[in-house]
Amino acid sequence: MAKTTFDTNPVSLQAVLKNCEDGKLQLPDFQRSWVWEEDRIMSLIASVSRGFPMGALMSLKSKIDTGVVFAYRPIEGAPVAAQTKPEQLLLDGQQRMTSLYQSCMRRHVVSTITAKKRLVKRWFYIDIRKALNAEADRDSAIFAVPEDRKIKENFDKDIVLDLSSAQLEYDSLMYPLNQAFNWDTWQEEFGDYWIAKGQPEMREVFKQFKNDVLKNFAEYQVPVIALGADTSHEAVCLVFEKVNTGGKALDAFELLTAMYAAQGHKLRDDWLGDEKSDDPDLRLGVQKRLAAFGRAAGQAQGVLANVASTDFLQAVALLHTKELRLAAVADKSKKESDWPAVRATRQSLLDLPLAAYKKHCSAVRVGFERAARFLRQQQIHRVVDLPYQTQLVPLAAIFAEIGDKAEHTTNNDKIARWYWCGVFGELYGSAVESRFAKDILEVPAWLDGGPESSTVADGVLRADRLLTMRSRLSAAYKGLQALLLRQGAIDFRSGQAFDQTVFFDEAVDIHHIFPKAWCESQIPKLPASIYDSVVNKTPLGYRTNRIIGGVAPSSYLEKLEKGKAGPNGQIIEPSIDKATLAGYLETHCIPVPELYANDFAGFMKARQKLLLDLVSHTTGHAIPASAEAAEEGDDIPTSMAHDSGLELIEAD
Numbered sequence: 001m002a003k004t005t006f007d008t009n010p011v012s013l014q015a016v017l018k019n020c021e022d023g024k025l026q027l028p029d030f031q032r033s034w035v036w037e038e039d040r041i042m043s044l045i046a047s048v049s050r051g052f053p054m055g056a057l058m059s060l061k062s063k064i065d066t067g068v069v070f071a072y073r074p075i076e077g078a079p080v081a082a083q084t085k086p087e088q089l090l091l092d093g094q095q096r097m098t099s100l101y102q103s104c105m106r107r108h109v110v111s112t113i114t115a116k117k118r119l120v121k122r123w124f125y126i127d128i129r130k131a132l133n134a135e136a137d138r139d140s141a142i143f144a145v146p147e148d149r150k151i152k153e154n155f156d157k158d159i160v161l162d163l164s165s166a167q168l169e170y171d172s173l174m175y176p177l178n179q180a181f182n183w184d185t186w187q188e189e190f191g192d193y194w195i196a197k198g199q200p201e202m203r204e205v206f207k208q209f210k211n212d213v214l215k216n217f218a219e220y221q222v223p224v225i226a227l228g229a230d231t232s233h234e235a236v237c238l239v240f241e242k243v244n245t246g247g248k249a250l251d252a253f254e255l256l257t258a259m260y261a262a263q264g265h266k267l268r269d270d271w272l273g274d275e276k277s278d279d280p281d282l283r284l285g286v287q288k289r290l291a292a293f294g295r296a297a298g299q300a301q302g303v304l305a306n307v308a309s310t311d312f313l314q315a316v317a318l319l320h321t322k323e324l325r326l327a328a329v330a331d332k333s334k335k336e337s338d339w340p341a342v343r344a345t346r347q348s349l350l351d352l353p354l355a356a357y358k359k360h361c362s363a364v365r366v367g368f369e370r371a372a373r374f375l376r377q378q379q380i381h382r383v384v385d386l387p388y389q390t391q392l393v394p395l396a397a398i399f400a401e402i403g404d405k406a407e408h409t410t411n412n413d414k415i416a417r418w419y420w421c422g423v424f425g426e427l428y429g430s431a432v433e434s435r436f437a438k439d440i441l442e443v444p445a446w447l448d449g450g451p452e453s454s455t456v457a458d459g460v461l462r463a464d465r466l467l468t469m470r471s472r473l474s475a476a477y478k479g480l481q482a483l484l485l486r487q488g489a490i491d492f493r494s495g496q497a498f499d500q501t502v503f504f505d506e507a508v509d510i511h512h513i514f515p516k517a518w519c520e521s522q523i524p525k526l527p528a529s530i531y532d533s534v535v536n537k538t539p540l541g542y543r544t545n546r547i548i549g550g551v552a553p554s555s556y557l558e559k560l561e562k563g564k565a566g567p568n569g570q571i572i573e574p575s576i577d578k579a580t581l582a583g584y585l586e587t588h589c590i591p592v593p594e595l596y597a598n599d600f601a602g603f604m605k606a607r608q609k610l611l612l613d614l615v616s617h618t619t620g621h622a623i624p625a626s627a628e629a630a631e632e633g634d635d636i637p638t639s640m641a642h643d644s645g646l647e648l649i650e651a652d
Helices: 013-022 038-049 094-104 128-132 166-172 184-196 202-218 233-243 252-261 267-272 280-284 286-292 309-330 346-350 354-377 392-407 409-424 433-447 454-458 463-468 475-486 500-505 516-521 542-548 553-562 578-586 592-596 600-619 638-643
Strands: 006-012 025-028 057-061 088-092 110-113 119-127 142-145 150-153 158-162 174-176 221-227 509-512 537-540 571-573
Touching (some): 013 094, 013 202, 013 221, 038 094, 038 110, 038 202, 088 094, 166 174, 166 184, 184 202, 233 252, 252 267, 252 346, 252 354, 267 286, 280 286, 309 346, 309 392, 354 409, 392 409, 392 433, 409 433, 409 600, 433 454, 463 600, 475 537, 509 542, 578 592
Parallel strands (some): 057 221
Antiparallel strands (some): 006 221, 110 119, 119 142, 119 174
C-alpha cells in the first residue's frame, strides 16, 4: 500500500460548520445517516460551552481537478445550495458536526431520537442562570424543548415553561442554541426588553454569559486531520473502520457503492433493488432474487439466502482478475513476474472497475443460480445444511466461467468431486481467498482436460475424523448427511426416498440411530462424545424419529416391522417386511446385524467403515488412517473410544 499523507491543523468550529453549510465539507456516501440521541447532543453542547475538547475530526481531500472519487452528500439539514462539489469529505465526526450544525447554526427544529429510540423534534437552549453558576453542573444548564417550545406536565394540561416567543426567552433567561454564533441581535433585543421592564442591570448578566459561555463557541478550535487526495481506497476503508469503532464495520460493498455512484451507477440498487424501476429484475434486486431462487414450495428462502454482497463481488473479482492475468500471459512482452495475481481479497474488490463489474455481474448472478441447482442435485436444500457458505463463491464463479458446459454430465461429475473434496478436506474454513484463486484457474482447466485441481488433490478425509464430528458446526458433518441423501437414503418408516418434496414434507433432520436415552441408560453410561458422533446419526423424517423414541434399536425395529393398528382394527402404520426394512437401513450405510443386536461398539466400528467407503467413493481418495484427533484441543481421545469398545478404523 502506498504511503498515506495527511495534515493536522486546528480549525475554528465556526469555520468547520460554515463549510458544512456551504457544501465545502460533505459526507462520503458510505457514511450512514445521522442518528444521535438528544441526550448525547446536549452533552456535546455542554462540553463545547466549557471549551472542553471533543476529539479530532478526520477528512479526505477531494481531487478537484480529476473529480471526486466517492459519491457525496451534504451534512443532514444543510441547504440545497450546499449540494455542490466538496473540497473535503468528512470521514470521522459526522455525528458531532451534524449535531452542532443543526443545534447551533440552523434555524430549524432538530429531528433527533430519545433514549428509547423514539423520533422527536427539539429546540436546544442554555439556561443562563445555571450556566453562570459555578457550583452547577454544566450539563444541567443544557436542555431541549418540543417543537412548540413549550414544556408541559399533567398530560400536557399544564405549561411549566413557555419559550414560544423571543420575549418569553428573555424573561426566562433561556438562550437559544441556534444563536450561538450570532448573538448580537439577540443581545440587543434582550437589553431593550429588560430596560423596558426597568431592570437595565440584566444586560450585565448577559454580558457575563457571553464572555464565560458563548465565546467558548466562537473561539473553539477543532483539530482536523486531513488525508491527502491520493489516499488509496483501501486506506480510506481501513481508516474509516478504525475511527468508527462504535458502528457497523464498513465493508467493501459500501465503499464500492460510493465509488460507483460518483460515476453515475447505483450499485446498491443492483443489489437491494429499485422499487421505482419498470424492470421486474431491477425492482427485485440480486439479493432477493438469489434468496428466493430454487426454494421449495412453502419455503421463504432457498439455499442462497445468506449470499452477501461481498460474496457476489468476490466472484466478479475472480473473473476480472483471471481475465487480466490471462491477458498478461498472452502478452509475450511481459515477464511472468509481471503477471497480475488472481484475487478475491478486499483490495481486489476496492480495485474493481465499474466496467468490469458491469461486464461480469449478469454471468455471476447466473453462476449463483446454477450453484443452487447443483446443490439441490447434491441434496442440499437449506442454508443450515450448507457445509461451507464460503465455497459458494468459487462454485458460482466456476459456473459463471464455464456457462453451458455445466450441463454436461462429465463436467457436472467433476465439479461434484471438486465440491465434496473441498467439504471433506475441510478446506474452506479460513484463509480461503488463495484457494478461491486456485479454483477459478484450475477447475475450468481441469474440465477441459488439464491437470487435476489442487482442491481435489488436497481434499482427503482422515479415518479418525468421523468420531470427532458431533454438530453442524462441522462442514464434513453436514456433508455426510447430504451424501446419504444423495446416494438414495430411504426413510425407515415410509419407505420413501428423500427427494426435495419429501425432505420438506417430512421435516427431515439429523437424528441419533442408537437413541440418546438408550445410550445414557447403559451401564456404564456411554459418553456423549461417542454417541453424539456423526457415526451414530442419520437423516430421518420427524414421524420416524418419534417412533424410534428412546428405546433400544431392536425394540423400535420390531415396532416398525409390526406396524400399528387403531382401536377398530384400521391400519395406522403398515407392517414392514424384515428384509425390506433391512434394505432401507442399508441405504443409510447402517450395518443391519449390529443394529438388531443392539451392539453399539460393533455398530460404530462397522458404520464408520461404511461411511468412509462412501466418502472415498465420492472424493476418489483412499482414506489414510490417523491416530491423532482432527482438531487441536478436541476432547475425544483415542483411549475413550477404546474404553467404549470402539477402535479407530485404518483404511484398507
